[in-house]
Amino acid sequence: MIIGVPKEIKNNENRVAVTPAGTQEFIKKGHTVYVQTKAGEGSGFSDEEYKGAGAKILATAKDVFDISEMIIKVKEPIEQEYGLIKKDQLVFTYFHFASHEPLAHAMIKTGSVCLAYETVERSDRSLPLLVPMSEVAGRMSIQEGAKYLEKPLKGRGILLGGVPGVMPAKVLILGGGVVGTNAAKIAAGMGADVIITDVNLNRLRYLDDVMPKNVHTMASNDYVLRELVKTSDLIVGGVLIPGAKAPKLITRDMLKTMRPGTVLVDVAVDQGGCIETCKPTTHEDPTYIIDDIVHYCVANMPGAVPYTSTLALTNATLPYALKLANHGWKKACKDNEDLLKGLNVVQGKVVYKAVADAFNLPYTNVQEVL
Numbered sequence: 001m002i003i004g005v006p007k008e009i010k011n012n013e014n015r016v017a018v019t020p021a022g023t024q025e026f027i028k029k030g031h032t033v034y035v036q037t038k039a040g041e042g043s044g045f046s047d048e049e050y051k052g053a054g055a056k057i058l059a060t061a062k063d064v065f066d067i068s069e070m071i072i073k074v075k076e077p078i079e080q081e082y083g084l085i086k087k088d089q090l091v092f093t094y095f096h097f098a099s100h101e102p103l104a105h106a107m108i109k110t111g112s113v114c115l116a117y118e119t120v121e122r123s124d125r126s127l128p129l130l131v132p133m134s135e136v137a138g139r140m141s142i143q144e145g146a147k148y149l150e151k152p153l154k155g156r157g158i159l160l161g162g163v164p165g166v167m168p169a170k171v172l173i174l175g176g177g178v179v180g181t182n183a184a185k186i187a188a189g190m191g192a193d194v195i196i197t198d199v200n201l202n203r204l205r206y207l208d209d210v211m212p213k214n215v216h217t218m219a220s221n222d223y224v225l226r227e228l229v230k231t232s233d234l235i236v237g238g239v240l241i242p243g244a245k246a247p248k249l250i251t252r253d254m255l256k257t258m259r260p261g262t263v264l265v266d267v268a269v270d271q272g273g274c275i276e277t278c279k280p281t282t283h284e285d286p287t288y289i290i291d292d293i294v295h296y297c298v299a300n301m302p303g304a305v306p307y308t309s310t311l312a313l314t315n316a317t318l319p320y321a322l323k324l325a326n327h328g329w330k331k332a333c334k335d336n337e338d339l340l341k342g343l344n345v346v347q348g349k350v351v352y353k354a355v356a357d358a359f360n361l362p363y364t365n366v367q368e369v370l
Helices: 020-030 047-053 063-066 101-110 131-148 178-189 199-211 224-229 252-257 265-269 306-327 328-333 337-342 355-358
Strands: 002-004 034-036 056-058 070-072 090-093 111-115 170-174 193-198 215-219 232-235 263-266 287-290 293-296 343-346
Touching: 002 063, 020 047, 020 306, 034 047, 034 063, 063 070, 070 306, 090 306, 101 343, 101 355, 111 170, 111 328, 111 337, 131 178, 131 232, 131 263, 131 265, 131 293, 131 306, 170 178, 170 287, 178 193, 178 215, 178 232, 178 265, 193 199, 193 224, 199 215, 215 224, 215 355, 224 252, 232 265, 263 265, 306 328, 306 337, 337 343
Parallel strands: 002 034, 002 070, 034 056, 070 090, 090 111, 170 193, 170 232, 193 215, 232 263, 263 293
Antiparallel strands: 111 343, 287 293
């Protein structure tokens, strides 16, 4: 198969979808890999390293899209890439369709095969291609939250871990999944007073067993959240419904009850956000303030630590990408239930129900396109 790796062009997105090591694995299996020049530069990989691994370097994204049967990316295609995608071309990347209707319509129009990292799902309901970036984003959420709690950045002016004689900050984490667990680890390690909320009591029992003593668990409901936000210094949104829009747990009216300078970090922003006042921001301009509350809503948080993120992501995606390259998308998806669930839009048809429901689009059972 001919595989293309374009350079990411989303604001401050420095990750790359395939490393030189991954390139070598494709070449060993008899595939051809085309990489756009400087695609790996932001992650610390040079064109020479890709050439050494057997890739061919092309000058433009158009060159890469024109020649490739499978495009492997990190982030969803943005507007200037829509016209580069061809009919029947396989695009393997994060899409997050349910939070971006224009993207869904654009991909339907291309007639391409859109296989989304974030909905590849194992039988135990885990999301193997979302997990590594959720781990990064969860850990980063505390790092960024601690920074924006500083007074010069309009935060409350509170040190996350406190000092002897002064209480630490209170951190509220919405969701006890991968993001929430990783956020809690870092917040606890920095000495904060942490509460994780979730609706799944079994998950809370597990977290209660494994977390340090400064992490507490609470069953989530609207009443509990309304009380907790009043005294929280940093609130992290880490709620996910695979492939669908995140529920709005923090509503606009709750901001009035928070202390000025409270920081909200919405890791769910690329799925629409679980904070009502959330809107996507960039690493260039990461925060905005509503009712004296600092909102950090960067949609590609792991892009700020591309060396770590690229290695973590490609460790997870490469085995699946090799299956797609070795067998073609149809056979790979028939043979592998995880990949089958990754199909979202196929040749103009929406085959992932949550995406169809989000925009009232016609839904086609995935078996029909196979």
